[in-house]
């Protein structure tokens with residue numbers, strides 16, 4: 001019996017993060033409109049139920065590549081910045097259309113490390129996010145990759161979403177992934193891998209499972225999700241990793257059902 005799962009039922013302010021692998025078709029790389037529409041509908045319904053939702057979405061570069069018919073991510077920073085600039089508008093156009101169909105208003109926030117991770121300058125971002133929520137709208141957040149270079153980038157939206165959750169005093173962060181949650185071994189490599197229901201403590205063993213820094217996995221995948229979980233839970237935010245490919249998973253997770261992996265918050 002997990003009290004952390006029970007506490008999800010009463011959560012009021014929730015950050016939901018979705019990655020490119022959930023938003024795009026694996027084979028073509030094109031946006032998965034069916035999935036995006038179902039996700040938007042579920043978020044709109046949570047909003048109707050009285051929740052405050054902050055939506056962190058990747059997918060700008062993928063959308064830009066689609067638009068221009070580019071199959072392989074280009075090597076230079078300016079090219080990727082340009083694709084992010086082109087794709088971000090496309091992504092917002094789709095979100096605007098789908099959210100409007102369910103009567104919701106959205107507001108775009110693009111962040112860099114300077115105005116998200118820097119504690120002295122993030123006050124403005126916090127105020128803006130709160131004002132959007134107070135107006136009854138849904139902030140749609142992404143890293144500002146159109147101007148981002150390594151020095152000012154957070155680098156991945158798992159960590160960005162944890163920072164956003166902490167700065168807005170959100171109770172829960174739900175990371176939608178292309179997998180059911182954290183497994184005790186990489187399930188792509190070992191078929192005996194088992195899904196972990198709850199991670200009460202992020203210790204060396206958990207970090208090892210996710211692929212420690214310096215390994216091949218250390219550049220993304222579960223590694224950045226565990227980093228995000230560490231930051232979120234130590235800042236009073238309970239985090240969940242849930243499969244974003246199954247319709248209804250957000251609602252099920254927030255009903256306290258045992259899906260995905262939960263990382264209970266350390267402080268309240």
Ligand code: ADP
Nearest residue numbers: 019020021177178179182183185186209221222
């Ligand atoms: P997203 O784009 O949804 O953020 P990623 O592809 O970055 O997701 O990370 C999820 C992937 O991490 C899984 O599909 C899986 O291939 C890989 N992975 C490696 N180790 C593990 C593990 N221990 N448990 C679950 N997934 C793992």
